[in-house]
Amino acid sequence: MAIDRDERELVDGLHGDDPGALAALFDRYGDRIYNHCFRHLADWAEAEDATSSVFLEVWRHRHRVQLHDGSALPWLYGVATNVCRNLGRSRRRYLRAVASLPEPAAEPDHAERVTDRLGSQARMRAVLDQVEALPAREREVLGLVAWAGLSYDQAAAALDVPVGTIRSRLSRARARLTDLTEEKHA
Amino acid sequence: MTEHTPPPERPLPEEARARIRADLLAHAHEHRSTAPRWLVPAGAAAAVALVAGLSYWAISTSGSEPDGLPVTGGGRSSATPTPTPTPARDPLPSNEGTATPTPPGPDGTVEVGTRSCEEELEFVLDGAQPAGQVDETATFYVKGDRFALCDKLGSRTTVHQPLPLTPRIKDVSTYDVSSVLDGKKMVRVAGGIVPEGSFAYDVEYTFPDGHTERAKKVSDAEGRTWWYMAYSYADPGGNETEQPEIEVTVSLSGAQYTYPLAWGVDTCAQANHGC
Numbered sequence: 001m002a003i004d005r006d007e008r009e010l011v012d013g014l015h016g017d018d019p020g021a022l023a024a025l026f027d028r029y030g031d032r033i034y035n036h037c038f039r040h041l042a043d044w045a046e047a048e049d050a051t052s053s054v055f056l057e058v059w060r061h062r063h064r065v066q067l068h069d070g071s072a073l074p075w076l077y078g079v080a081t082n083v084c085r086n087l088g089r090s091r092r093r094y095l096r097a098v099a100s101l102p103e104p105a106a107e108p109d110h111a112e113r114v115t116d117r118l119g120s121q122a123r124m125r126a127v128l129d130q131v132e133a134l135p136a137r138e139r140e141v142l143g144l145v146a147w148a149g150l151s152y153d154q155a156a157a158a159l160d161v162p163v164g165t166i167r168s169r170l171s172r173a174r175a176r177l178t179d180l181t182e183e184k185h186a
Numbered sequence: 187m188t189e190h191t192p193p194p195e196r197p198l199p200e201e202a203r204a205r206i207r208a209d210l211l212a213h214a215h216e217h218r219s220t221a222p223r224w225l226v227p228a229g230a231a232a233a234v235a236l237v238a239g240l241s242y243w244a245i246s247t248s249g250s251e252p253d254g255l256p257v258t259g260g261g262r263s264s265a266t267p268t269p270t271p272t273p274a275r276d277p278l279p280s281n282e283g284t285a286t287p288t289p290p291g292p293d294g295t296v297e298v299g300t301r302s303c304e305e306e307l308e309f310v311l312d313g314a315q316p317a318g319q320v321d322e323t324a325t326f327y328v329k330g331d332r333f334a335l336c337d338k339l340g341s342r343t344t345v346h347q348p349l350p351l352t353p354r355i356k357d358v359s360t361y362d363v364s365s366v367l368d369g370k371k372m373v374r375v376a377g378g379i380v381p382e383g384s385f386a387y388d389v390e391y392t393f394p395d396g397h398t399e400r401a402k403k404v405s406d407a408e409g410r411t412w413w414y415m416a417y418s419y420a421d422p423g424g425n426e427t428e429q430p431e432i433e434v435t436v437s438l439s440g441a442q443y444t445y446p447l448a449w450g451v452d453t454c455a456q457a458n459h460g461c
Contacts, residue, residue, distance in 0.1 A: 019214030020309035026210055030203060035195040048198065052206045059214050120193035127192050147192055177190055 007072055014062040022062070026055050029073060033080045036148050040084035042124035044117055050087050054080045066157075074157035077150060081140055081158060131173075133180055138173035145170055208347055208457060211309075215460035299343050299459040303327065303336035306345045310334055310457040318406035320414045326377065326406070333379065334457070339416055340366030340373035345458040351410075353381050358445045361389065361434040362455035363415075372421040374432070376401070376455065380411040381438075387413070388437040394429040395419045426450075 010028075013021025030051060037050035057079050058065065068074040131139050144155040145166065152170075156163040198206070299306065307314050307327055311334045314327035324337040328351065335346040344364050354360050363374040380387050380403060389401040401415040422429065431446040432453065447453055454461035 019211050022214045023207055023211055023309045026207055030206070031195070031197045034198045039192050044196075048202045048206070051198065052209060055206070055210050056213060059210070059217065120196075123193045127190055130190055146190075 007067060007070060011065050011067055011072055014058070014065050017062070019059075022055060022059050025058065025072065025076070029076055030055070032073070032148065033076065036077060036080050036143065037084045037087075039124060039127075039143055039147050040081075041087060042121050042128050044121060046087065050080075050084050053087070054083045057083055068154060068157035071154075074150065074154040077144055077148065077154070078158040078160065081144070085136070085140070130180070131177065134173050134176055138169045138176070141166055141169040142173045204348065211457060212454065212460060301343060303338070303343060303345065306343045306458045307334060307336065310345045311348045317408065318404050318410065318412040320377070320402070320404050320412070324375070324377070324414055324416065326379075326412050326414075335375070335377040335414070337364070337375050337416065339375060340368035340371070340418070342366050342368075342459065344375065344456045346375075346377070346455045347457045349378060351379060353379050355381055355436065355438060356443065358434075358447065358452055361391075361436070361445060361447070362452045363391070363432065363447065364456040365453050365461050366456070367421060368418070370421055371418045373416070373418040374453070375414075375416045377412060377414040380413055382410075385439045386437060387439075388435075389413050389415065390435045390437075391415055391417065392433045392435070393417060393419060394422070394432065426453075 010021045010025055014025070033054050034047050034051045037054070038044055038047035041047055041050060054076070058076065061079070065072055066075045131142060134142065140159060141155060144150045144158055145152065150158065152163050152166045155166045159166070197203075303316075303325060311327060311329050311332060314329035314332075314334060316325050317328040317333065318326040320326070323339055324335065327334050327336060329348075331351050332348040333351055334348040337344050337346075344366055346364055347359075347362070349360065360378055361376055363376040366373045366375075374391070374393070376389075376391065378389075390398055391401075392398045397417065397419065399415055399417040401413040403411050403413050405411050427449040429449075431449065434445045434447060436443045436445070450461070
């Protein structure tokens with residue numbers, strides 16, 4: 001349910017401590033942040049929690065929210081990238097800690113929705129495994145530009161780096177992925 | 187590159203969306219600045235001056251923000267260390283840190299819970315239309331497959347969390363009450379839709395003071411039946427969670443279900459202002 005409210009007003013609302021503006025921002029971009037977090041975490045349930053954390057952070061830093069070309073989305077992606085990166089680190093530490101434990105038996109669940117959910121998680125984990133070889137900075141650019149569909153300018157605003165840096169990181173990421181793919185199939 | 191392509195996007199599940207939204211609103215209301223923004227850095231500076239005795243220095247730097255921390259004074263800090271995408275040394279927006287208070291805009295001066303139901307619904311169930319009117323103080327609003335109760339009891343306009351028009355009769359959240367302290371009186375309100383085709387559907391609330399209030403029912407032009415309960419009692423004060431829980435008894439076709447309402451979780455059904 002997106003609320004048709006000018007983004008400038010939303011940001012003014014956040015600067016003016018208006019909780020309604022936060023809710024409207026969530027209505028507008030909650031799905032995009034949810035999917036962005038999923039692409040970091042490969043887990044829909046964790047992506048829900050991460051989405052909540054992102055918007056709580058937005059409220060905490062509401063006086064810093066900035067527009068880029070009339071949109072708060074790049075700034076929001078920047079917060080989301082930081083939140084999900086931190087959650088991803090914690091999660092990797094946790095997974096390493098439990099890696100030595102025996103795997104629990106898979107619980108059968110015939111619900112199509114659950115299967116689909118698990119399938120997409122497995123697929124995302126496979127994708128993340130593939131890009132794991134990339135430096136974190138390149139992974140983030142890949143996530144914002146190739147997966148979330150941000151323009152170079154928006155990604156630059158999200159990560160607070162020059163546009164040229166985005167171009168070069170993305171270019172390096174693509175080259176590395178191509179090399180990795182070729183190595184894998186060789 | 188297909189092996190580097192993530193799975194298709196999907197929307198947030200409705201339940202998660204509603205939960206996160208409600209949490210965000212509750213958190214934002216709880217952690218909003220109570221003083222005008224220009225007073226926050228000024229107050230912080232005054233405290234520094236008091237402790238350090240550096241009044242001149244404090245006054246001259248009262249608009250500064252240390253180490254990139256927000257100026258909100260928002261209470262608890264988050265457990266998740268999450269730097270913002272802006273640089274830590276990022277200067278404050280141009281209108282911050284000035285000694286002259288910026289007059290709030292016309293929107294900024296409105297206190298939540300003081301406007302009409304239609305206005306208060308804007309960020310809860312925007313565009314919802316009145317459906318069932320209980321009396322001059324309470325009306326159910328409907329949009330799509332959800333509804334929200336709005337009441338004007340307890341000196342505030344209270345919009346309840348939207349719920350599905352198809353009630354989940356065994357879900358305790360269906361019976362959550364809003365809570366508004368009006369002077370020394372605690373006002374508790376709840377409402378919902380009677381399941382279609384149900385017989386002998388009744389909802390009763392038993393409160394810490396021992397009183398049992400039975401929900402009344404009203405029908406609307408669409409043929410739907412709504413139930414509504416409002417009760418106010420002297421607030422005993424102290425720690426609410428140490429009081430007996432409010433208990434809901436739902437009767438449906440001869441069967442009875444009883445649900446205790448968890449303090450704070452099921453007793454804060456309002457969506458437009460804090461508890």
